[in-house]
Amino acid sequence: MKEKNDYKQAKRYGMVIDLDKCTGCGACMVGCYSENNVPFKADETNKLDSINWIRIFKITNDKPYPETETCYIPMPCMQCDGVGKHGHPPCVSVCPAVATDYDYDTGIISQIYTRCFGCRYCMAACPYHARKFNWWDPVWPADMEKYLNPKVSPRMRGVVEKCSFCFHRYQQARDKAYLEKREELAENEYQTACAEACPTGAITFGDLNNKNHAVYKLKNSPKAFRLLERLNTNPKVYYLTSKKWVRRAGDNYLTHEEPGKIKNNMKEHH
Amino acid sequence: MNETPLIPAGVKRCSKWQFSLWMAAATAVLLWGVYAMYLIWYKGLNQTNMNDAYGFALWIWADLAVIALGGGAFFSGFLTYIINKNELKNIINLAVVIGFICYSSALLILAIDVGQPLRAWFIFWHANVHSMLTEVAFCLSCYFAVLTIEFIPLILENPRLDKKPFLHHLSHNMHGIMAIFAATGVFLSFFHQGSLGGVAGVLYGRPFAFREHILIWPFTFFLFTWSAAAYGPCFTILVTKITELITRKKLVKDNVIHLFAKISGWMIITYIIAKTIDTIYWAFVTAPGFGFTLMDFYASSTYNIGLLFAEIVICGFIPGLILITKRGRENSFLLMSAIILGVIGVSLNRWVMVLQVMAVPVFSFNEWYTYMPSWQEVATTVLPVAYGIIVISLAHRYLPVFPQEKELNPID
Amino acid sequence: MKIDRRSFLSYTTAAVLGGTAGSMLTPAPWKLIDDAAIWTQNWPWTPVPEDGEVTYKKSVCTLCPGGCGITVRLVNGRPIKIEGSKEYPVNKGSLCPMGISGLQYLYGPSRVTSPLKREGKRGEGKWKKVSWDEALAAVTKKLSELRATGRSQSVVCLTGSDRGTIPNLIDRFLTVYGSPNFIRSSTAQDAIEQAIYLTQGKQGTPIFDIENANFILSFGSGILDGWGSPGRLFNLYGGLKPTKTIIQIEPRLSDTAAMANQWVGINPGTETALALGLAHVIIKKSLYDKNFVENFAFGFDDWTDEDGKTHDGFSTMVKNFTPEKVAQITGIDKTEIVSLARNFARASKPIAINGRGQGDVPGSIDESLAVQSLNALVGNINKPGGISAIPDSNYAKWPEVTIDEVASKGRQQPRIDGAGSEQFPNTRFLLNRLPEILNKTKDESPVQALLVTAANPLYTLPDTASTKKAFDRIPFIVSFSPYMDETAAYADYILPNHSYLERLQEVPTDAGISRQVIGLAKPVVQPIYDTKHVGDSFILIAKALGGFISNAFPWNNYEGFLKETLKDQWRELNRKGMIEIENNTPEPLAYTFNTVSGKFEFYPTARNTAQPKNRSALPSYTPVPIEGDIQRFQLVLIPYDTIRLASNNIANSPFMTKTIDDTVLKKQTGMVEINPTTARGLGLKEGSTALLTTPKGKATVKIHLFEGIMPGLIAIPKGLGHTAYNKFLANKGTNFNDLIGPIEDPGSGLDMAWGIRAKLIRI
Numbered sequence A: 001m002k003e004k005n006d007y008k009q010a011k012r013y014g015m016v017i018d019l020d021k022c023t024g025c026g027a028c029m030v031g032c033y034s035e036n037n038v039p040f041k042a043d044e045t046n047k048l049d050s051i052n053w054i055r056i057f058k059i060t061n062d063k064p065y066p067e068t069e070t071c072y073i074p075m076p077c078m079q080c081d082g083v084g085k086h087g088h089p090p091c092v093s094v095c096p097a098v099a100t101d102y103d104y105d106t107g108i109i110s111q112i113y114t115r116c117f118g119c120r121y122c123m124a125a126c127p128y129h130a131r132k133f134n135w136w137d138p139v140w141p142a143d144m145e146k147y148l149n150p151k152v153s154p155r156m157r158g159v160v161e162k163c164s165f166c167f168h169r170y171q172q173a174r175d176k177a178y179l180e181k182r183e184e185l186a187e188n189e190y191q192t193a194c195a196e197a198c199p200t201g202a203i204t205f206g207d208l209n210n211k212n213h214a215v216y217k218l219k220n221s222p223k224a225f226r227l228l229e230r231l232n233t234n235p236k237v238y239y240l241t242s243k244k245w246v247r248r249a250g251d252n253y254l255t256h257e258e259p260g261k262i263k264n265n266m267k268e269h270h
Numbered sequence B: 001m002n003e004t005p006l007i008p009a010g011v012k013r014c015s016k017w018q019f020s021l022w023m024a025a026a027t028a029v030l031l032w033g034v035y036a037m038y039l040i041w042y043k044g045l046n047q048t049n050m051n052d053a054y055g056f057a058l059w060i061w062a063d064l065a066v067i068a069l070g071g072g073a074f075f076s077g078f079l080t081y082i083i084n085k086n087e088l089k090n091i092i093n094l095a096v097v098i099g100f101i102c103y104s105s106a107l108l109i110l111a112i113d114v115g116q117p118l119r120a121w122f123i124f125w126h127a128n129v130h131s132m133l134t135e136v137a138f139c140l141s142c143y144f145a146v147l148t149i150e151f152i153p154l155i156l157e158n159p160r161l162d163k164k165p166f167l168h169h170l171s172h173n174m175h176g177i178m179a180i181f182a183a184t185g186v187f188l189s190f191f192h193q194g195s196l197g198g199v200a201g202v203l204y205g206r207p208f209a210f211r212e213h214i215l216i217w218p219f220t221f222f223l224f225t226w227s228a229a230a231y232g233p234c235f236t237i238l239v240t241k242i243t244e245l246i247t248r249k250k251l252v253k254d255n256v257i258h259l260f261a262k263i264s265g266w267m268i269i270t271y272i273i274a275k276t277i278d279t280i281y282w283a284f285v286t287a288p289g290f291g292f293t294l295m296d297f298y299a300s301s302t303y304n305i306g307l308l309f310a311e312i313v314i315c316g317f318i319p320g321l322i323l324i325t326k327r328g329r330e331n332s333f334l335l336m337s338a339i340i341l342g343v344i345g346v347s348l349n350r351w352v353m354v355l356q357v358m359a360v361p362v363f364s365f366n367e368w369y370t371y372m373p374s375w376q377e378v379a380t381t382v383l384p385v386a387y388g389i390i391v392i393s394l395a396h397r398y399l400p401v402f403p404q405e406k407e408l409n410p411i412d
Numbered sequence C: 001m002k003i004d005r006r007s008f009l010s011y012t013t014a015a016v017l018g019g020t021a022g023s024m025l026t027p028a029p030w031k032l033i034d035d036a037a038i039w040t041q042n043w044p045w046t047p048v049p050e051d052g053e054v055t056y057k058k059s060v061c062t063l064c065p066g067g068c069g070i071t072v073r074l075v076n077g078r079p080i081k082i083e084g085s086k087e088y089p090v091n092k093g094s095l096c097p098m099g100i101s102g103l104q105y106l107y108g109p110s111r112v113t114s115p116l117k118r119e120g121k122r123g124e125g126k127w128k129k130v131s132w133d134e135a136l137a138a139v140t141k142k143l144s145e146l147r148a149t150g151r152s153q154s155v156v157c158l159t160g161s162d163r164g165t166i167p168n169l170i171d172r173f174l175t176v177y178g179s180p181n182f183i184r185s186s187t188a189q190d191a192i193e194q195a196i197y198l199t200q201g202k203q204g205t206p207i208f209d210i211e212n213a214n215f216i217l218s219f220g221s222g223i224l225d226g227w228g229s230p231g232r233l234f235n236l237y238g239g240l241k242p243t244k245t246i247i248q249i250e251p252r253l254s255d256t257a258a259m260a261n262q263w264v265g266i267n268p269g270t271e272t273a274l275a276l277g278l279a280h281v282i283i284k285k286s287l288y289d290k291n292f293v294e295n296f297a298f299g300f301d302d303w304t305d306e307d308g309k310t311h312d313g314f315s316t317m318v319k320n321f322t323p324e325k326v327a328q329i330t331g332i333d334k335t336e337i338v339s340l341a342r343n344f345a346r347a348s349k350p351i352a353i354n355g356r357g358q359g360d361v362p363g364s365i366d367e368s369l370a371v372q373s374l375n376a377l378v379g380n381i382n383k384p385g386g387i388s389a390i391p392d393s394n395y396a397k398w399p400e401v402t403i404d405e406v407a408s409k410g411r412q413q414p415r416i417d418g419a420g421s422e423q424f425p426n427t428r429f430l431l432n433r434l435p436e437i438l439n440k441t442k443d444e445s446p447v448q449a450l451l452v453t454a455a456n457p458l459y460t461l462p463d464t465a466s467t468k469k470a471f472d473r474i475p476f477i478v479s480f481s482p483y484m485d486e487t488a489a490y491a492d493y494i495l496p497n498h499s500y501l502e503r504l505q506e507v508p509t510d511a512g513i514s515r516q517v518i519g520l521a522k523p524v525v526q527p528i529y530d531t532k533h534v535g536d537s538f539i540l541i542a543k544a545l546g547g548f549i550s551n552a553f554p555w556n557n558y559e560g561f562l563k564e565t566l567k568d569q570w571r572e573l574n575r576k577g578m579i580e581i582e583n584n585t586p587e588p589l590a591y592t593f594n595t596v597s598g599k600f601e602f603y604p605t606a607r608n609t610a611q612p613k614n615r616s617a618l619p620s621y622t623p624v625p626i627e628g629d630i631q632r633f634q635l636v637l638i639p640y641d642t643i644r645l646a647s648n649n650i651a652n653s654p655f656m657t658k659t660i661d662d663t664v665l666k667k668q669t670g671m672v673e674i675n676p677t678t679a680r681g682l683g684l685k686e687g688s689t690a691l692l693t694t695p696k697g698k699a700t701v702k703i704h705l706f707e708g709i710m711p712g713l714i715a716i717p718k719g720l721g722h723t724a725y726n727k728f729l730a731n732k733g734t735n736f737n738d739l740i741g742p743i744e745d746p747g748s749g750l751d752m753a754w755g756i757r758a759k760l761i762r763i
């Protein structure tokens, strides 16, 4: 299908995470918590009710000592473009109240907490478990409310939230550019909190459509792959690895299949 | 002034005391559910054992199941008013009452299930037409309105209400146009039963749930409508039989039951053949395209391949075959077995299409997700059962639900 | 018309129904429904953060010794986010999770918000808020009493560091007050520092120039698990990975090992043997730096002392450590040992480092000496990409103190911990020995007052139970902690320091060999609670004590003291937020060492060879004794570190704890890692609950099966099992220190325990 709306300036913000550099330190998680007013509870060990916009999975090659290898996979929202190239992420079309939407200017999937009424259909739809439900009212003990970032509204109980690619940072950068009568944002003007927090520089963020952005080149690297690509979710988060077993773990393969050599058999949607 | 009795003429009902006791028991269960419901509304969904992996759980299953079981209403309406199977007039009242109970319960469950009940109406106001859930919400609400309209004339037939001339005429007129409502109901039901199937079928991120599409609808859309029409009558028959057992009276003539059972049987058989084809296509074409084998989906001890066998063979082909054979449906043991298997079968299908969808890991490195409902979830799920018992008891006591009762149980 | 009950009911029903239907036609119900939704969108209990002008302030993080540069984002003067400062030379923008979550320490529920006086029993948690005057007066009174009764030496000041002006101020205080007992908590740095001192004659902070090395042979150092300056190392790792080879030697696949180019699984506690084995191969294959060894080293070949007695040199000694023998000891394949040695010696810029995990435990001096010897073999001393020591900062020049007789007498008393004594001549601080000494003394406790700052011994010292018992013997404990840590919770008085973001402090950091960075931590906010800078507290106490003590502190406050300390450097430091001091690296061919021989000493002459009797000073491998009977305790428990857990004096923030995997902590129970084959033998499965017992204690744990750990071992994370702080941390998991006791290195007195025997029983 031809895309009429595909005007010249359209951005597709995306991320490349180098798993060969990711040490699993968790700085990206903490950076995200503090940037995005993510709440916390006394017990966060049940990872299925713990709000994390970026979670880190630790996987192993399951080989016995001392051939064992491990790898960390940090997972923000994959900002899926979805079936049909653009605008049909698994989660967006299912939301009955348009509380989550695909932004054609940036490719970012929004989440509007004041609109969401907590049906959780989007969570069922997202294969990456990127969406988190506010099972509890958020509480900031002692004087911790004072550190909340005013650019990101705290969420109320009963709604879904997820990684926004730090959309407020985009808004701020765009506003600044507008005031300075500029049309384009420089690569470093809009960076996500997790990319900035990563102490090893494993996370690169930028416009996947822009040849001058680092992500453009990285995503085309032979080491690049995406998680669950075969589902046709079309994520804008790419990963780099030099390890074959990691690449294989990133998707589902029948025994005879080789990662990177699979043609997608799913029809495109509209 | 001589009061008209509340109880319809010509039928015998149990004593006030007996009835009160029975109602008290049901009400106690109901109140337990109401208390749990209060906790959930007041404290939020943290009262449940749902989590981010199990965002849909017991309630959504209950919702889907009651809607499927309430499918007897639209399908009997279709048969009675559109295909003109007049015998079914003798059971349609019950089907309507069950439908009313099921759909009001479904709406109530949805109101508990969402995280922000006070904003639940955003689904109408900010409707996303692409969402299956939007379709469900609209059709469900409209059909509930239709069922209410279908229920009203029956209520108005209560002897004391019927005495009021306005109500008497209202009831009469409503009967006259009931076919139009029934037709509307059939149309609405076709869509919402289907969209409930679509809810899972469109999830292309969930290989276990996802199905190929015909036009804009996934296969499950059609399978859900079909199965509701097929198995809904089983539930109507089951409730009839249970009522007969409790009241120790025959309420519906065998020929009516047998006709209904026969139609249900043919629907089940055709449905289960379609379901089998769907399963084979999904197992050998859809799933491998995502890198899954069929057995990957059944690799847990809870969700093993036995479940698929149970759904298709034990609760599909077996009841279907029993019901389409004259000797099967006319043997009361076989008939009962078949309708019970049918009710289980459709509930199982809904369970699988909600809970197994959540349980199957999509990442190769994830474990199967497990979930056990909290007591609050159980209580609120039992609530509609108690509510249903209360409504059916009241309806049976005060309304002429079973037109053949008088004839079958003459009072001397 | 008569209205009976029934018709009344009917009319009411009709009225209600009619009314409802009617009102549905008015806007009222719809407005109400809308209002209800709006209310849920603006719940008064969901905070709305105040917006305003955005500003940035630069400072330095002092949550750990890493000393990373930070940029704090403020909105209307309210700090809302901490990010790494890209220009800061130590970390170049990189921070660890602790540093990023720093605001949770500032505003957190563990802050001590005013001076506190203990009310109930020790550790009971009953406190009375007191004024600063009252708190300072109470401490002054106690200290002047002790001085008046000739017991000034019984006052012990315990700090987390001995570098920088705050520890120096405290040391100065003790000097004029009259106590030799300034104690710094020990870390691996103590052992490495001593090894450098013994081999190079240089007292100072060890420097590993990893920036300029390209082959890093790490004997268990968790360079990506919180070792050294984490901000610096993570930054280095990310930037230079392709150009560096990292070899990680340890029995568990740590995050460092996972990221290394090669992971070498080794029997725990046998690292020294491996180092000597590698030396053997390097010497045998003649791969060592002959120029360095021949011209600048002593004790490589056999030598004869003044008494005519011949001694084995290093090269002779390591002959015992054949690859075959070392393979047997370490469990590493013989050919792997040979190739490791070859690769190390042939690399253009190799460096060998040690200090297990985050380097919290000193370890044996033999191990540090053996690793130093490896560096010496490749000539990697005092040069770019190598090992050296920078002397303690010399910027602190204060007026000489005049002390009175009491002070002089007190100063001459031996240190309570035995550091610097005949037995441990080369060790400066021995905190680990303190509990045993206190518990052994029959009569009056040698410690009458303990003042603690930037340390949390009741959590970090091995054998928590006996440490607590020892503390019970100290009549007066004062904590200066800003947070309610375990030691503060056990104190008699808490005189809370400002938190690190409210505090002025210069921060000496050891970024690498070529330069020494001194940063300035500037307050980013006014103190939000009733706290006081610890420097100010000490100055006020000194002034209150009067006499010479008061005279030694002519400054009004710490700021005045700091400015005088830094003199002309203050302006630059204040303006730039840091100063860099060039370190004069000696010319490679002009190595000078302050040792007896004037050379690098493979044979460290200054080493105490009395313990065990007449031992050679050469590093040698004697298995570090491990506590516990092998019959009763068939497994071995080792600790592990991860950057997501802080195991030192400052504990995890709620955010850090939130990041912990559910394979490390499950609800309140900590998980231990064991190999599936070991688990099978014990009937344990993933998630099983088990009782973990060591000779020192027991704990209920859950099992996490991990292929990446050597069979027969149990690994437990450090940094959990707190009893104090707050509900976001307390009583979660087990403190490894509850399960292990210290093992004293006979030569240094430092703790060298690396593990303890243990058993696991399914429950």
Ligand SMILES: Nc1nc2c(c(=O)[nH]1)N[C@H]1C(S)=C(S)[C@@H](COP(=O)(O)OP(=O)(O)OC[C@H]3O[C@@H](n4cnc5c(=O)[nH]c(N)nc54)[C@H](O)[C@@H]3O)O[C@H]1N2
Residues within 6 Å of the ligand: A101, A102, A103, A104, A108, A109, A110, A111, A112, A113, A114, A115, A116, A164, A167, A168, C041
């Ligand atoms: N009736 C009703 N109306 C509402 C609301 C409601 O609850 N009920 N909510 C109001 C509120 S609170 C909001 S925030 C607005 C939102 O809506 P607006 O503030 O009007 O945002 P847009 O103009 O759509 O521009 C934001 C665009 O960025 C994209 N985007 C990507 N990520 C994000 C993200 O993280 N946040 C946001 N906002 N957009 C993102 C979206 O796809 C969207 O297209 O809607 C408002 N309108």
Ligand SMILES: Nc1nc2c(c(=O)[nH]1)N[C@H]1C(S)=C(S)[C@@H](COP(=O)(O)OP(=O)(O)OC[C@H]3O[C@@H](n4cnc5c(=O)[nH]c(N)nc54)[C@H](O)[C@@H]3O)O[C@H]1N2
Residues within 6 Å of the ligand: A036, A110, A111, A112, A113, A114, A151, A152, A153, A154, A164, A167, A168, C041, C042, C043, C048
């Ligand atoms: N991650 C993320 N961040 C976002 C967005 C996002 O989508 N994702 N969206 C961005 C966007 S587009 C927006 S508009 C903002 C929305 O963020 P906010 O503007 O914070 O939106 P609300 O949370 O609805 O908070 C509005 C608050 O205004 C107060 N209020 C309501 N009525 C009145 C009044 O009459 N007077 C006064 N003084 N106060 C009143 C209430 O306390 C209410 O809580 O969030 C932005 N930040």
Ligand code: SF4
Residues within 6 Å of the ligand: A076, A077, A078, A079, A080, A089, A090, A091, A092, A109, A125, A126, A127, A128, A129, A130, A131, A162, A233, B205
């Ligand atoms: S990762 Fe999940 S939440 Fe994010 S866009 Fe994809 S489907 Fe939606």
Ligand code: SF4
Residues within 6 Å of the ligand: A094, A095, A096, A097, A098, A099, A100, A115, A116, A117, A118, A119, A120, A121, A122, A123, A159, A160
């Ligand atoms: S939970 Fe919220 S965002 Fe998700 S589908 Fe429902 S209304 Fe939409």
Ligand code: SF4
Residues within 6 Å of the ligand: A031, A032, A033, A035, A036, A053, A054, A076, A077, A162, A163, A164, A165, A166, A167, A192, A193, A194, A195
């Ligand atoms: S992009 Fe922003 S919102 Fe998403 S995970 Fe990273 S920091 Fe969090």
Ligand code: SF4
Residues within 6 Å of the ligand: A017, A021, A022, A023, A024, A025, A026, A027, A028, A029, A056, A072, A074, A197, A198, A199, A200, A201, A202, A203
């Ligand atoms: S901050 Fe970077 S290195 Fe650390 S876990 Fe996240 S992606 Fe990995």
Ligand code: SF4
Residues within 6 Å of the ligand: C061, C062, C063, C064, C065, C066, C067, C068, C091, C094, C095, C096, C097, C098, C099, C100, C229, C230, C231, C232
């Ligand atoms: S490494 Fe240390 S100094 Fe650096 S940010 Fe972390 S805690 Fe702060």
Ligand SMILES: [Mo]
Residues within 6 Å of the ligand: none
């Ligand atoms: Mo907005």
